[in-house]
Amino acid sequence: MESNQIVYEECSWISDIVKEVVQIKHFIMNHSMRLAIYHEFVSLKLLSIVDTRFASMIVMLRRFKLIKSGLQNMVICDKWNIYRDVNQEKAKFVKEKVLDDFWWDLIDYILSFTAPIYDMLRICDTDKPCLHLVYDMWGSMIEKVKKVIYAHEVKRLDEKSTFYEVIHTILVDRWTKNNTPLHCLTHILNPSDQWLDEDPTLISPYKNKEINQERLKCFKKYFPNLNERDNVNLEYVDFASKNEDFRDFDSIQNRYSMDPKAWWVDHGACAPMLQNIALKLLAQPSFSxxxxxxxxxxxxxxxxxxxxxxxxxxxxxxxxxxxxxxxxxxxxxxxxxxxxxxxxxxxxxxxxxxxxxxxxxxxxxxxxxxxxxxxxxxxxxxxxxxxxxxxxxxx
Structure with a gap:
């Protein structure tokens, strides 16, 4: 109960902002004259997005950010003063919020720290093969969210942030529910490791204890026979360390220039068991x-x-x-x-x-x-x- 209370206290303001945005939208769209005034100042439409749609809250806030100047010009025009008499309290509420710079700053803040999450989900929610990118994108997304929150709170990265801890807990819980060993195995089988150059603190997959444990789980599932499992482990050793046929110049060079699946077709014949798994996993979309x-x-x-x-x-x-x-x-x-x-x-x-x-x-x-x-x-x-x-x- 205490953890739920902390989550509510830290994140309730986000729901409040969303509710206020929806109230403003309804106030404009539910009256023909107010909607006509809106169209005089804004060329974009106000969206009616159902809750079940992908990232409906984010899409709505992004639309409001795009039409910010038009909304502000609308509420200070003479026509707005004429048609506000129908419901003066709501009209006053709309005008106060639209002209409140602090309110817009909160919308910008929500969009900024949710942008990495939104971008990752948007990339994954396609029919394109991207299962091999999920594990790396997850780590990058967490770091981007942390930097945005700490920059907003003017804190060092080694300091404590209650809001970030709440967001991090929510994300980790979601990741725990959806993460499978296949994410780690597909991440390992991605021949390109250019992402290591982006952050000096990152280490190769074969040096990561968690990733290797998940890989072994998959191998035990795929290869219950001990001899077969030993063979595929040896193939993985050659692949990870760039030994044997994998040390060929073209093989190493093409790791960074070719599509992962195409690379395994071209250079994976020396590890047939590992190649067979790689071709299956690297062709899979990440979402259902x-x-x-x-x-x-x-x-x-x-x-x-x-x-x-x-x-x-x-x-x-x-x-x-x-x-x-x-x-x-x-x-x-x-x-x-x-x-x-x-x-x-x-x-x-x-x-x-x-x-x-x-x-x-x-x-x-x-x-x-x-x-x-x-x-x-x-x-x-x-x-x-x-x-x-x-x-x-x-x-």
Whole structure:
């Protein structure tokens, strides 16, 4: 109970800021005239982001930071004074907060110390192979968060910070729940060790006790036979120490210039058992959210009206829908025009700068230009699914 109380006391101000931002947004959007005044001063839309969306709080705060000057000009204009009479208390609250520099400083602070966390999650939440980057990104993210908090509190890194300890505990608890030995094994099998040059305090994976213990757990799981396990351990020794065929000049040079999976294809034949594991792990995405999106598609296919569809037919339609999305990404129209990135969800977040992400973070009726192209393509896919459904049922 005491630890929960400390967490609440140290972090409650963050929830307060978020609630105030939501109140301001609702006050503007729930009145047509206030919304019209807002559009006179701000070109960007106010987003309505559901809580289940990825980093919804951060996206909302980033949007408010972008429109800061427009909001301040809005609340001091003559028209605002006319339409504030509908609810003077809320209008006064909105004006005080928008013109309060300390309030904006707190928003900047939240965005600054959550930025490393947000960036890491955003990189990992894709369908791209990045399992080998998770362990290193985790350590770098913790250090970046610590530096931001200590700089804000004007403290040395060896001093105590209650707020950082709370944030660190939350992050460690989350890491403990999601971390697996595979993160460490894939980190070890990444041939590039350029990250060691970024921080002189870092050590090679084979010198790290924790990483090696996790590696041994994986090897015992993959190779229950003792002789096989001895062979793969010897292969790992050669790989880690750059001995035998791994000491070849091209092999060492390509560790820094080639994709990890491509490197193992090109130079890993001398360690076939280790190569087999590396090729499997280095092709894996780190999050399962990409796979979970199939269940969303499945819920559209197997609806109340189509509850008698056989599992095979439903599976075929989900497969077809997913491949339509992949095929559309290869077309020239996908990268340009009003319908570019029309299937944006999580896989393509890394293709956008901050403003771009915020512009398409919520596709609503408030975005008619985007919606027209989006629904056109969605209707086309729905029509194709209906046609294929009919074909499969008849077959």
């Amino acid at each position: 959210s990409c796979a979970k999106r199939n269940w969303t598609t499945y819920s559209f296919v197997h609806s109340v009206r189509r509850n008698k569809m056989t599992p095979k037919h439903a599976k075929d339609l989900v497969f077809i829908h997913s491949n339509f999305c992949l095929i559309s990404r290869k077309s020239p129209q996908y990268a340009e025009g009003e319908t570019k990135m029309w299937d944006i969800g999580g896989d393509a977040f890394d293709l956008f700068e901050d403003i771009g992400v915020l512009e398409v973070a919520n596709l609503s009726l408030d975005e008619p230009e985007m919606e027209s192209g989006f629904f056109f393509q969605k209707k086309w896919i729905i029509w194709m699914k209906d046609f294929l459904l009919y074909y499969l049922m008849e077959r």
